[in-house]
Amino acid sequence: MSSIQTRGAVLRVRNTGEADTQLTLLTKNYGKIIVTARGARKPHSKFMAGAQLFTYSDFIIYDGGRFYSVAQVDLIENFFALRDDYTRLCLAQYFVEVCDKTTPLNAPCDELLHLLIISLSALSKGGRSPYLIARAFEMKFFQFNGITPEITRCAECGGALARSIRFGAEGTVCECYKRPAVHVSSAALAAFRYILSVELPDIFKFTVDPETLNEMKNALSLFFKAHFDVSINSLSMLDSTTIG
Ligand SMILES: [Zn+2]
Numbered sequence: 069m070s071s072i073q074t075r076g077a078v079l080r081v082r083n084t085g086e087a088d089t090q091l092t093l094l095t096k097n098y099g100k101i102i103v104t105a106r107g108a109r110k111p112h113s114k115f116m117a118g119a120q121l122f123t124y125s126d127f128i129i130y131d132g133g134r135f136y137s138v139a140q141v142d143l144i145e146n147f148f149a150l151r152d153d154y155t156r157l158c159l160a161q162y163f164v165e166v167c168d169k170t171t172p173l174n175a176p177c178d179e180l181l182h183l184l185i186i187s188l189s190a191l192s193k194g195g196r197s198p199y200l201i202a203r204a205f206e207m208k209f210f211q212f213n214g215i216t217p218e219i220t221r222c223a224e225c226g227g228a229l230a231r232s233i234r235f236g237a238e239g240t241v242c243e244c245y246k247r248p249a250v251h252v253s254s255a256a257l258a259a260f261r262y263i264l265s266v267e268l269p270d271i272f273k274f275t276v277d278p279e280t281l282n283e284m285k286n287a288l289s290l291f292f293k294a295h296f297d298v299s300i301n302s303l304s305m306l307d308s309t310t311i312g
Pocket residue numbers: 222223224225226227241242243244245
């Protein structure tokens with residue numbers, strides 16, 4: 069049996085058998101894979117630390133052809149501090165759920181893994197608004213998926229943007245657009261532009277007021293629904309009226 073060496077973040081944990089755990093991992097070089105950690109739920113299991121949600125570890129994995137099984141796991145980082153704050157925990161759950169539900173198995177996704185790790189890290193460190201972190205995560209997620217929203221002109225007719233700008237299924241739009249769209253201010257657009265133009269470690273280094281964050285949320289949520297036919301359960305854990 070051959071083995072692979074990689075590092076990855078746990079997206080989903082499912083108990084199987086008597087004491088086994090099935091992990092969905094987002095890994096470097098191998099993309100999303102599903103592995104079994106045998107006996108991970110037994111007391112003192114050597115897999116226990118790395119078989120938890122919100123962890124990032126080095127793995128050695130047996131490749132059994134039709135299945136993967138964990139041979140060794142060494143924890144690099146856990147983001148357990150975010151469990152102390154309900155909003156941050158919900159958003160962390162949202163990040164891993166989005167990655168899990170939109171990423172096909174075995175397709176390379178190193179940029180997405182990097183985005184997930186820095187976003188979980190920022191959430192667990194505190195300081196910045198968790199909603200600001202979520203909006204930056206979403207916009208960069210779209211960019212890495214090759215579906216960057218239009219933000220400089222009307223996505224429908226290509227015309228210049230008027231004073232009252234709205235955001236539809238493909239990005240910014242003018243009055244020509246008849247489908248559902250939400251209002252976005254120039255401050256929200258400036259934040260979008262910033263997130264798209266900088267490299268990963270810097271995507272959270274901007275400041276906007278809560279009202280602008282709420283506009284960004286409405287726009288990115290509409291965009292997500294237009295491009296992905298998946299329902300994200302963890303969002304319902306957050307009271308939508310408090311997001312801002
Ligand atoms: Zn137009």
